[in-house]
Amino acid sequence: MDKVVASAREAIAGLENGMRVAVGGFGLCGIPQVLIDEVHAAGVEDLEVVSNNCGVDGWGLGVLLDAGRLRRVIASYVGENKEFARQYLQGELEVELTPQGTLAEKLRAAGAGLAGFWTRTGVGTLIAEGGMPWRHDAEGNVTVESPAKETREFTMLDETHEYVLEESLPCDFALVRAAVADRHGNLVFNKSAQNFNPVAAMAGRVCVAEVEQLVEPGEIDPDEVDLPGVYVQRLLVLTEEQAAEKRIEKRTVTESKEA
Known part of the structure; x- marks a missing residue:
């Protein structure tokens, strides 16, 4: 029942070229960046990715996109990534745009065993x-x-x-990020970081969750569990530095009136 793995490489063991992978997150909120970086480091390629969007240039799924590791993307929104547009328009990438609610339900349906x-x-x-x-x-x-x-x-x-x-959209692997997990794989997401993470996790035959905080079984109130551990096969506990690195997609500031 202890689903914690010792390393990121162990977390993605079995992920092979050509597989379909569901990736949680929305924009840059709640994305499994450490797992994405490990997929890149492992050299896995020719992937079909199912995700709300494809990150931005150089971050999120943009890391795999920039390296030419993605063959096909099923997504809802791709407007923040210039490299994505270039690859799509020049024939290097196949793209299936799907209405956002439909995409979420296609993933959820896969997890529920619906065709x-x-x-x-x-x-x-x-x-x-x-x-x-x-x-x-x-x-x-x-x-x-x-x-x-x-x-x-x-x-x-x-x-x-x-x-x-x-x-529905069943996937070989699912990569998600959670704020808290216990060793049995029960997950809690931080506010809007819940977004596509639960349905992506449900769709994966093997679900890997990178988590910012690990607690012991029983420490999470059952009413606070956002995703039951039955959907999760592996847990990667992040270091403090990894957990703290979160990028803002668009920084908006207001000029001080005192100036």
Whole structure:
């Protein structure tokens, strides 16, 4: 039941080239930076990443992107990364943009053992009808487009609407970050750092959590557990320095009126 591992390399043992990896975080909030750096150091490549976004230039998943380690990205928002845009438009990276709520539910559904679900989000758009550009060639021409998805009508409370079928997103590995964990893998996230971390963790066949503080079983109030340990296979306890290093995506300041 003790899921603590001794090193970052041990934490990602079994992560191989070509695997699909779910990564928690939102922007630079709650991202598993130490695990991302270890994936980079281990030389793993050709990865398909499922994450809300792809970090920024030189930080977060941007570290793997800059090194050319990503083959495909399934994400909701990618507007803060110039290298991401360059690779996508020049045919070096395949990108599947997915509505944010749909992406979260696709991950959660995988963790719940569901093959998919029906949603009204995307009906009447390229999400359902197909034709979204997934990959370009070096000249910017679209070479791979999204396929059309199955749609059907459902009637609920005497209202009939069209729905689109979205398949779940099971992943080989999940990399997440938590504020507190006990040795059994029960996790507590710090406020908005909860974001995509729980659903990413649920989707991974092997979930690895880097944690800022480790406590003994029973020290976390059951009502405060954000993710049960049943979804977590390995825990990497961060050093004080690693836990303290958190970057701000966009720093906003106000000029002092006294000046």
